[in-house]
Amino acid sequence: MLSITNLSYFIGGRALYENASMFIKPKDKIGLIGLNGRGKSTLLKLINGDYKADAGSISKSNDCTIGFLNQDLLSYQTEDAIVTVAMEAFKDAVDTQRQIEKILHKLETEYSDELVERLAKLQEKFEHLDGYSMQAKAEEVLEGIGFSTSDLHRPLKEFSGGWRMRVMLAKLLLEKPSLLMLDEPTNHLDLPSIEWVENYLRDYEGAVVIVSHDRRFLDNVVTKIVDVTQQQLVTYEGNYSFYLQEKELRQEIQQNAYENQQQKIRQTERFIERFKAKATKARQVQSRVKALERLDMIEEVTDDTAAVNFKFRFSQQPGRFIINLKDISKSYGPLEILKHTSASIERTDKIALIGANGKGKSTMLRIIAGEEPVEGERTMGYNVIRAFYAQHQLESLNVENEIIEELKQAGSGKTEQELRNVLGCFLFSDEDQFKKIKVLSGGEKSRVALAKTLISEANFLLLDEPTNHLDFISENILIQALQQYAGSFVVVSHNRHFVSQIANKIWYIEDKQLKEYPGTYEEYEYWKKKNEAAAASKPEPPKPKVEKKQETAPKTPTQTTQLKTLEKDLKKVEDQIETLQNRKAQLELDLASSEIYADAERLKKTQKEFEKVNGELNVANVQWEKLATAIDELNK
Structure with missing residues (x-):
């Protein structure tokens, strides 16, 4: 074709x-x-x-x-x-x-x-x-x-x-x-x-x-x-x-062939060196020289894999509990994300928060981090030091810094050689380590931000979609790093292989409740499929009888007029909220783009517009709640 x-x-x-x-x-x-x-x-x-x-x-x-x-x-x-x-x-x-x-x-x-x-x-x-x-x-x-x-x-x-x-x-x-x-x-x-x-x-x-x-x-x-x-x-x-199995086999065969060829070349070169001055061996020497020139060289196998060889260290060990969330509720205007839900994270918990978009996974990370206002109790444990990685963390990188300088400013206490070893693990060669942040691609910036997060002395990590923009080798490095990590973490990810390698607990949000499966992703998948199959085989329960609602007292002409006005105003505010939310989402996308950081004026203008839109959205949400409450009162 x-x-x-x-x-x-x-x-x-x-x-x-x-x-x-x-x-x-x-x-x-x-x-x-x-x-x-x-x-x-x-x-x-x-x-x-x-x-x-x-x-x-x-x-x-x-x-x-x-x-x-x-x-x-x-x-x-x-x-x-x-x-x-x-x-x-x-x-x-x-x-x-x-x-x-x-x-x-x-x-x-x-x-x-x-x-x-x-x-x-x-x-x-x-x-x-x-x-x-x-x-x-x-x-x-x-x-x-x-x-x-x-x-x-x-x-x-x-x-x-x-x-x-x-x-x-x-x-x-x-x-x-x-x-x-x-x-x-x-x-x-x-x-x-x-x-x-x-x-x-x-x-x-x-x-x-x-x-x-x-x-x-x-x-x-x-x-x-x-x-x-x-x-x-x-x-x-x-x-x-x-492919992984076959590539390993092919590389083994190629490496053996390479080593055999190299041994043969060394033997031939020794023969040429030994007998090149002897007239009786001239024809044989020339024959071997020509054979070397005609030889199809076999390339040595280059190892594409990379291993993490640095150790995590904490200045403080946390207590048994990292954080407790009790009776948590969160909504954005009329949109309820969480309702009276509770959860706790203990030391050494390695949690993957999974599920469909729009369920509130990133919101939950911000709640845990204390960056999102919430109803209910949020209690951080003893000696907990957290680090938060999300796509917007790329914005905090100083674009004028060299990569090595950016890591020095992370305050990890590591020596320059240790930092250079870390960058080597994240696929930055010796020369690359002195590149300025502003010339890096989106994937390279992600690797720098991840390296900064992992070398911090945090004993509790929050990671939002860390594998975005990472190739297989970079992803494997992150898996190794998190497997070695002795602290606790919560990861939001849609990458099933990644989750299966690093998590010992699965969190998911269902019916506005944060739920937990106490096992690996493979175990969770098996459990979920088993439950779905059992649910599909059950007959549908009889539908409950719907009781007729008591009729409300008729409204006066004045109340009817007020209600129509309020509903009209509510519709306008809802349209305004929708427009602002879409604009905010677009601005967040713009700020996540690597190109914008090469244009300081555009960056400043976009950040200013983002702050303005965010403020207008907060005002509109408050206005919506007031109108909705007034409508409810009139409908009683």
Whole structure:
């Protein structure tokens, strides 16, 4: 279906690809992997025709259509409802529907047999294109990847970048191209949505190429791995777990061949050195010299893995309890997140807080950190020193500092050599350690912020989506670091492999309550599936009888007028809150972007607008509560 032959592509003087080849067959499910900066996203853009190869060819069959989900789509905006955007996947059916609507409108004032005949043909075509079910299909996919039914008719521009990316994903899935290319699709999905997409892609009729650092996702979807390494595309038949085993075996064979070749070279060189001055051995010496020149050199295996070799140390050991939360409630205006829930964290607890977006996971982290006002009791334990990592921590990095200087200012008490060892663990070479923060990519900044968090003398860590922007090696470093960590932590993550490696307790929010499973993620998954299967096999309980509400006393004309005015004002405030929340989400996304820190004026302006919007949102929430209370009083 698609063939890449002897592909070469250079950025400046650096080769991303040199004589690289691969083939994509119909129904292939390919995971494209490799270290950050090796050119995975670039390869997708070369296939899509966005970039042009310096040498070699990319050829595809005439019937091959390509759908490409990439990070550039984050900026796409429109006034159209998201269900309308998703239905653009059915282009022919949508065009036909518009023609039908025009003819129906024309028939209201200008009836003719010709128009009726055209209408009949278009309606037949619309039915043939399955146009009557396209909205239902679009709604099914949108709800599958996390949108609520009430969201479907909201304009796309009201959603943050991550949610807009989901709409683009829905549109691509509905288009069903013969080759679907997805660049980090799970970055913007929560666990239920990831599982839904996994099921969809497993049954997808076309070929799929996925760039992802989510191991479990790759294991569940792909049947082939292509490793971008040393400017080449190396193919492994199997999922990610098979790739790890097969790569280890291939490297062992290659290393043995390399060592055997090196031994043979040394023996040949010794023969040449020993007999080069003897005329009787001249022919043999020349023969061996030529043999060395013709030799196809086998490369030594380079170890891509990295191990954490620094020790965590605390200046203070905490008491038995890290924090106690009692009868906690939290809401944002009318939106209740938590209601009269309690929890406690003990020393050595390693907790993963999981679940769907919008349930309040990040809010719970901020409550634990004391950064979020809350109803109820929050009691921090004895000698607890906490450190909090979230995506917004990247903003606190001093962009003018060198990386090593940034770590020195973390106040860990470590020597410069110890700090340099830590940075080496986080894949910063000796030269990289003296780069300024402002020139780093988003993933590199994440690694610096994580390193700062882990070297602090905190005995309690709070980590919000720490694996975002990390490749497999960086993720493995973080797993090793947290496995060695002797303190307690709470991690919010949708990365199932990561969670399975580091957590000994699982937290999740259900029915506005914080609930706990006292075991690993694998045990939690087994327990959850067992409960779901048991619930599915039970007959539905009889519906309770609904008692009729007592009729309230009729309202006076004055009360009716007041009620209408209050409800009208409430609707205006709700619209204002929704607009402010969407703007706040967009500003948070802007502040999380690495590009903004290169422009001090833009950064200052964005931060100022964020503070203004946040203030207006607080005022609007207070106003909403007053209006809602007044309406309740009138309705009594």
